[in-house]
Amino acid sequence: MFKYSQPVFYRFSEDSTFLAKKGVEFFCNDLKTFDKDVVLFDGFCGCGVVGIEFLLSCEGKKRIQQGVFLEKNPNMISFCEMNLEQLRDELKGNIPLELYNEDFFKFIFEKKLLASKIFFLINPPYFKENIQRQPENEDRKKARFFGQEESLEKIFLKIDEISVPKKTAGIVLYRVDQEDEEFVPNLRKKLRNISIFVEGNGSKKLVDLIYFKS
């Protein structure tokens, strides 16, 4: 049984394990062209739960060449490192795992991810700055709120930007009530290299998944 180390200021919920489960289904059933040498990229990784759950349960993990985890908040990093150490043992060192303490929007994808195929699993902050009352705890705030100039749309534009010549696919989880009804159609018009489609999350009406593929 995997024992997660997590900070007091942010504990993952079943949204994270749901995303990992959907990631396994998407990767195994729909992405046959991602046949080998794929980088799994957990882009707003927190304690690493999404990527870790994916790698623990994905039957197709032989196709994964490397797991890359990225987290901006330095106060999250030691927790994620402890979890990745445990995962290395579980995977018997078969998949190299790297953790970067960097900002997703500034991360140099081209230089640091040399693989030509990237599979993204992303559970980013849910809320836009200033829309909701923000927590006083700075770490909690970083986990739940996008920073200034950051947004769900910008995540997709960043992925779109690197999707040629690389092949990309993945899933982003988001709060439907934080975007307007035209969000998805408008986003579609701006994307050049990836196509997107939305899947509702059954009983959890506020959280949907956006799948994408280049």
Ligand SMILES: C[S@@+](CC[C@H](N)C(=O)[O-])C[C@H]1O[C@@H](n2cnc3c(N)ncnc32)[C@H](O)[C@@H]1O
């Ligand atoms: C909603 S939490 C999700 C964490 C984890 N993926 C999970 O499912 O539990 C969002 C995470 O993204 C991190 N984060 C926020 N902005 C970021 C950015 N620009 N680049 C990288 N990570 C960021 C936060 O510190 C937080 O750990």
